[in-house]
Amino acid sequence: MAERVEASSVPEGENTIEEREVGAMWELEQKLDQPMDEEANKLNNMYREKGLSMLMLLRLSFQSLGIVYGDLGTSPLYVFYNTFPDGIDDSEDVIGALSLIIYSLLLIPLIKYVFIVCKANDNGQGGTLAIYSLLCRHAKVKLIPNQHRSDEDLTTYSRTVSAEGSFAAKTKKWLEGKEWRKRALLVVVLLGTCMMIGDGILTPAISGKASLLFFFLRLTKKDDNSLQNHLLTVLSATGGIKVNNPKMSGDIVVLVAIVILIGLFSMQHYGTDKVGWLFAPIVLIWFLFIGATGMYNICKYDTSVLKAFSPTYIYLYFKRRGRDGWISLGGILLSITGTEALYADIAYFPLLAIQLAFTFFVFPCLLLAYCGQAAYLVNHKEHYQDAFYASIPDSVYWPMFIVATGAAIVGSQATISGTYSIVKQAVAHGCFPRVKIVHTSKKFLGQIYCPDINWILMLGCIAVTASFKKQSQIGNAYGTAVVLVMLVTTLLMVLIMLLVWHCHWILVLIFTFLSFFVELSYFSAVIFKIDEGGWVPLIIAAISLLVMSVWHYATVKKYEFEMHSKVSMSWILGLGPSLGLVRVPGIGLVYTELASGVPHIFSHFITNLPAIHSVVVFVCVKYLPVYTVPEEERFLVKRIGPKTFRMFRCVARYGYKDLHKKDDDFENKLLTKLSSFIRIETMMEPTSNSSTYSSTYSVNHTQDSTVDLIHNNNNHNHNNNMDMFSSMVDYTVSTLDTIVSAESLHNTVSFSQDNTVEEEETDELEFLKTCKESGVVHIMGNTVVKARTGSWLPKKIAIDYVYAFLAKICRANSVILHVPHETLLNVGQVFYV
Structure with a gap:
């Protein structure tokens, strides 16, 4: 079984990881590394422009004079x-x-x-x-x-498809x-x-x-x-x-x-x-x-x-x-x-x-x-x-x-x-x-x-x-x-x-x-x-x-370096339930540029300090080529590895018009979304008493059952809820399938009718609540970017001098995201790009 071994950096011109490696472990890792599927119900008509009365149009036309035409009018x-x-x-x-x-x-x-x-x-x-x-x-x-x-499932992510062979294509x-x-x-x-x-x-x-x-x-x-x-x-x-x-x-x-x-x-x-x-x-x-x-x-x-x-x-x-x-x-x-x-x-x-x-x-x-x-x-x-x-x-x-x-x-x-x-x-x-x-x-x-x-x-x-x-x-x-x-x-x-x-x-x-x-x-x-x-x-x-x-240019190079130096999931799985570390009470929010994979900052942190919080959430703040992301679709959550790892990934998506404000309550919203994810995931647990690695799921049967439920109910609101539920079924199955062996797959899914699910849900939610009360720490990288040895002179000037100067005088990520200083933990690292 081929394993992927990642270096801390990959020289320019080498093939990508996907091109170099094949095999069952690679496929498993790819599934575990993929960004989460959409689990939020899409509000497709919420942001569609509504018709305006003539009186309202005239009022808005009047107001536009002061904002839009002042410059043109003074010519x-x-x-x-x-x-x-x-x-x-x-x-x-x-x-x-x-x-x-x-x-x-x-x-x-x-x-x-x-x-x-x-x-x-x-x-x-x-x-x-x-x-x-x-x-x-x-x-x-x-x-x-x-x-x-x-990302294409967002309500504000609209595009048209060109016909094959057309001039546009x-x-x-x-x-x-x-x-x-x-x-x-x-x-x-x-x-x-x-x-x-x-x-x-x-x-x-x-x-x-x-x-x-x-x-x-x-x-x-x-x-x-x-x-x-x-x-x-x-x-x-x-x-x-x-x-x-x-x-x-x-x-x-x-x-x-x-x-x-x-x-x-x-x-x-x-x-x-x-x-x-x-x-x-x-x-x-x-x-x-x-x-x-x-x-x-x-x-x-x-x-x-x-x-x-x-x-x-x-x-x-x-x-x-x-x-x-x-x-x-x-x-x-x-x-x-x-x-x-x-x-x-x-x-x-x-x-x-x-x-x-x-x-x-x-x-x-x-x-x-x-x-x-x-x-x-x-x-x-x-x-x-x-x-x-x-x-x-x-x-x-x-x-x-x-x-x-x-x-x-x-x-x-x-x-x-x-x-x-x-x-x-x-x-x-x-x-x-x-x-x-x-x-x-x-x-x-x-x-x-x-x-x-x-x-x-x-x-x-x-x-x-x-x-x-x-x-x-x-x-x-x-x-x-x-x-x-x-x-x-x-x-x-x-x-x-x-x-x-x-x-x-x-x-x-x-x-x-x-x-x-x-x-x-x-x-x-x-x-x-x-x-x-x-x-x-x-x-x-x-x-x-x-x-x-x-x-x-430096931002792109930093992202490429992080992509090439991210931690192998096979290495994470090999650490065992406690990740081979001392798990201290609390929640650690590890910020990364990566929307998939475990970032280099994590391995760098645990190498120097072999202890980590009881719950780890990898947070990726990502900007999409849309003007805004509705609040209902802001966060996407996924579990990484087995439940005993208590590791999650959260992608916080923003449009170029969206802003981080002090009163956004980012931390609480993220943890609320995490709690909702755990609650719905637990509802999907099978009745089997086997371990997490041998849970039984069937994608097709689950989807068919959900479709039948939708067709048998004429209530519009219920249909919307079932659409979301169907999305969650697909999501959970896709996630948990990545850690299921081929021998453990069956053709049925049954939902628990006893108190086992509720107890398990309560246990994990109570554990999350206890960890939150113990404290939430924001772990961010204090990264220094340098041109690698042998780089041509313009690149050295751009990275080592111009970018270094700009990075020194600009606002830190912790300031932009309004991270409380008393809960901030910076991890120093050097990227050679």
Whole structure:
């Protein structure tokens, strides 16, 4: 009988254990090592979106204004200045720029995002990592191989199957065929994520909160046209210098702007829930103001600007301006900034509510605002730097000024909060160092605060504000970040349309061509402005990508090492009932990355300290490519080995939206689930008095009997209970079959009618209760990861220096899981990968 002997590490390039070993003991071990089957009854309709009344849809559409459209709505503050930073030579150039803005809004936010991309959501979750989760469910592209078929039974784990031989199936096969393709896909996803982080740094700088500063500047009323060359974009929201430009040192402007930014980020820990009720009314009034002002300016100054709805003026614009017109696309691009945030924020509201709000309210108001500014600029070309405030009628100037400031705050807040959510998703995917995540709302789980990320964003925003003196410089940086996010989204959407939606290749080609034509045009324009601020998001993305790539690479290598060095079940069985150890009272929760098998930390622990708790539970906290895991399906429990071993495995499954909170009561929930498992398992015990190793079970007969019971009962609730019971029968039989010899199998199963089962159940549950009262200890690995001898230099730098530094400064697993310090036991170990 062949045995599997596992080393503490397996050199790269060797075959897997399954490929090296065959035999009865190997088959036994595989059965004992498998993750547990699903024993929870699936609530298949619980998380399905329910129909909403029209009144509710209108209410949600109103609320979406404050969360989703703040960033997009504040773009009119700075678009024309960034399009014409050196002034306007010809009035027809304004018409051409307006035509570009109109069709950019039509093609990108309205058609592409609102009606196409937003449909590619993961149960309402948006963003590049949500798309990646969808792709991971439909193709085997995840680099951490910790998934199991039981995960597919989750109510939130939905996917479609491609027809054999179809273009989608061929694409799936091609994507899964090479490891480098999976890595390339992950790099693309991470690039989009890094650009969104850069967006979180640049948005506060370009939307601004300097109301008091500009209020003071306006009151000084001293002439100095050169001030416009020193204005930071952080002040664009409140850049209310209409006629009188004060004289003020650029250094003072920078200093006051930094103070305001510090105040903004210092208030983040209060959370958006505290001021959330103000968001929607502010943005509603903002859109009404800019729409009404735009209509007023069209009627007052020049109605002929409406001819810009003809795409002919786009052609004339480029023909007249040539290369300068092409470069000006970098400014036009700012009219659609915030669109990428729109997709990331769709988790807050139903898709239909977002579509209604944008199509019938936001889009028309934005068109009126841009047309009104264009009408004003046609007659006042000298006001190209402050076109927005200069075009406001005197009678509503100060109210508009106040609302603009509030709208800019909302827009920046939405982007900052979106950055927190993106980082949370990245942590769940193993692509970002562990950071502290705090809930700021008892009602909305999606509203979170990351203090570590908050201060990093603040420092980055201050650095950008202090470094750039011109509005156009930060505008160029902002535009570069936005267009790269859009390009990444387009690439991922091609795969979604093929693998998930199974669209015809012609439709995919049309979408790809139109999206790339527009976005690559913008990208080619921002390339010309790399040296004028466009390099900023590239530096931010490069640093973020380095951090995320190294962390994910080390995470994968750690998992592979644990897989190769896990303890052989044949060795565990050979230890005997007491595992050859002193069993002390209490429960030991041994945390591991493995969803199957006994981890290396266990053998390392008992080798150095030959004693272990009376009950041992191997706990695997696993993140799945779904947005959330229902609480009813959180824990899966399985017994390891015979009952006398008193060893169990528990897999705690989370989605990338789920969070560990202090009030989760994780420990009690886990032990409650363990008690339920013991109770149901004991109900399945045979009447035979033989030992555990010779229990009698029959899979087929048990299943048939259960089916008969279900068909003979018309009660719906009873049927649901029997479905769960059937699942438990399959589970228990599968588990206990692994330790049953072939000679002991029979064709019947009988349930005990005497008190034997109840006594046995009571005994084990009482033993578990006694152990819990003795104390629960959380055993976690304090792991140091090092590059193995002979590794190439880049790997040594990445593992021994970059990853070591990140691991040192990031939050410990015990902190993330809120493990009580007084019950924590760290086991030191070194992994050479």
